[in-house]
Amino acid sequence: MEVIFATSIFYIGYGIMGLFGKMNIAEKYKGHEWTKSYMKELGIADILLGVPWLILYFACTQYDPGFVKTFLFIIILALPAFFLTIRIERKYEKLLK
Numbered sequence: 721m722e723v724i725f726a727t728s729i730f731y732i733g734y735g736i737m738g739l740f741g742k743m744n745i746a747e748k749y750k751g752h753e754w755t756k757s758y759m760k761e762l763g764i765a766d767i768l769l770g771v772p773w774l775i776l777y778f779a780c781t782q783y784d785p786g787f788v789k790t791f792l793f794i795i796i797l798a799l800p801a802f803f804l805t806i807r808i809e810r811k812y813e814k815l816l817k
Contacts, residue, residue: 724794725777731770738763754815761808769801 737743743759752758776793785793 724773728770728773731766735763735766758812765801765804772797
């Protein structure tokens with residue numbers, strides 16, 4: 721359970737760093753006029769991943785749903801951030817071309 725807590729704190733912190741433009745990104749995205757907005761959008765996606773996992777951690781400390789249900793909750797809560805990241809990557813990949 722502590723792994724969920726540590727991972728959520730990491731993603732929230734990394735997302736906040738992305739909002740301030742301090743994120744480590746691929747070399748192909750650096751040096752463009754839209755790089756800052758790219759980092760901000762990825763930061764939002766990281767926060768969108770970290771906050772639900774943090775809520776899940778506190779919910780699981782109160783009620784232990786078991787390994788399988790916890791695993792399913794982790795996957796389900798990660799889907800919005802996953803799809804947002806895919807949308808962001810497609811958007812900025814088009815700008816590269």
